[in-house]
Amino acid sequence: MPIAVAVIGGGVIGEAVARNLISSGYDVIVSEKRVERVKDLEKTGLNVTTDNVAAASRAEIVILCVKPKDVEGVLKEVREEIKNKVVISLAAAITLDFLRRIAPEARFIRAMPNLAIIVRESFIAYCLSSDLSSEDLKKAIGVLSALGSANEVDESHMDAITALSGCAPAYLSLIAEAMMYAGLEVGLERNLALTLAAQAMVGTGKLILKGRRAPSEIRDMVTTPGGVTIEGLFELEKFPIRHAFMSAVKAAAEKSRRITLALTKG
Ligand SMILES: NC(=O)c1ccc[n+]([C@@H]2O[C@H](COP(=O)([O-])OP(=O)(O)OC[C@H]3O[C@@H](n4cnc5c(N)ncnc54)[C@H](OP(=O)(O)O)[C@@H]3O)[C@@H](O)[C@H]2O)c1
Numbered sequence: 339m340p341i342a343v344a345v346i347g348g349g350v351i352g353e354a355v356a357r358n359l360i361s362s363g364y365d366v367i368v369s370e371k372r373v374e375r376v377k378d379l380e381k382t383g384l385n386v387t388t389d390n391v392a393a394a395s396r397a398e399i400v401i402l403c404v405k406p407k408d409v410e411g412v413l414k415e416v417r418e419e420i421k422n423k424v425v426i427s428l429a430a431a432i433t434l435d436f437l438r439r440i441a442p443e444a445r446f447i448r449a450m451p452n453l454a455i456i457v458r459e460s461f462i463a464y465c466l467s468s469d470l471s472s473e474d475l476k477k478a479i480g481v482l483s484a485l486g487s488a489n490e491v492d493e494s495h496m497d498a499i500t501a502l503s504g505c506a507p508a509y510l511s512l513i514a515e516a517m518m519y520a521g522l523e524v525g526l527e528r529n530l531a532l533t534l535a536a537q538a539m540v541g542t543g544k545l546i547l548k549g550r551r552a553p554s555e556i557r558d559m560v561t562t563p564g565g566v567t568i569e570g571l572f573e574l575e576k577f578p579i580r581h582a583f584m585s586a587v588k589a590a591a592e593k594s595r596r597i598t599l600a601l602t603k604g
Pocket of ligand 1: 346375504
């Protein structure tokens with residue numbers, strides 16, 4: 339029998355979660371409150387309801403994919419149905435402690451994906467509540483691994499991971515777009531320029547992850563004396579690019595900490 343999973347919140351992340359789980363053989367129901375969205379999801383063949391309680395009651399594992407501000411309301415609504423069940427929260431800034439306070443009889447996992455979950459290329463950072471059994475853990479890791487590259491982390495790192503990995507598709511899209519415009523500037527057709535930029539990002543990521551090359555090593559391997567790349571790098575070095583990224587991630591991590599405090603105090 340396939341494991342029954344309820345995905346609560348059928349937005350961008352909820353839809354991606356549902357699709358990944360279905361393609362890995364899970365029995366998935368999506369619960370979404372917005373009627374137009376329900377219709378859209380149904381049109382694509384997903385099993386959808388507007389009833390969070392019914393969805394949670396038929397599921398073995400519940401995945402929360404609503405915005406952080408909506409987590410408390412949803413948990414209160416399904417508190418009875420999630421007793422003794424594994425609940426995975428993908429909400430940014432919502433701590434395990436907060437989740438347990440609202441629904442003490444559920445067993446929680448907090449996870450942070452990024453938008454690349456749509457193409458199953460997301461790092462899925464997760465942390466575990468101490469009351470999970472080994473059976474719970476096995477099931478949960480199965481689910482998380484169906485979503486992307488699942489890795490356990492210490493919860494104290496979640497704000498930093500949100501700022502770096504959760505936000506990364508936005509930061510890197512900025513670079514992809516800039517590279518596309520750069521391509522236009524040197525006479526390339528728009529789609530070709532964007533594809534070249536995106537493929538270069540994928541390839542460089544794989545060189546780091548699969549090829550085990552350090553970024554500095556990759557740079558040295560591309561840069562020949564008096565060549566084309568050093569000409570480009572010489573221009574880039576006029577701008578504080580590294581500083582810009584370090585500042586962005588630092589500011590985003592601080593913002594995540596502030597949101598955590600605001601949403602989970604009490
Ligand atoms: N997007 C990302 O890149 C990303 C990355 C990492 C983690 N996350 C986390 O993933 C979660 C979902 O993000 P998202 O981008 O998918 O948000 P989203 O597109 O806004 O999806 C959330 C969906 O849940 C619905 N909803 C709200 N309250 C509900 C309720 N009580 N019962 C059922 N459905 C309800 C929303 O409807 P309404 O629009 O009508 O409220 C919306 O359709 C968030 O907690 C976020 O922190 C997102």
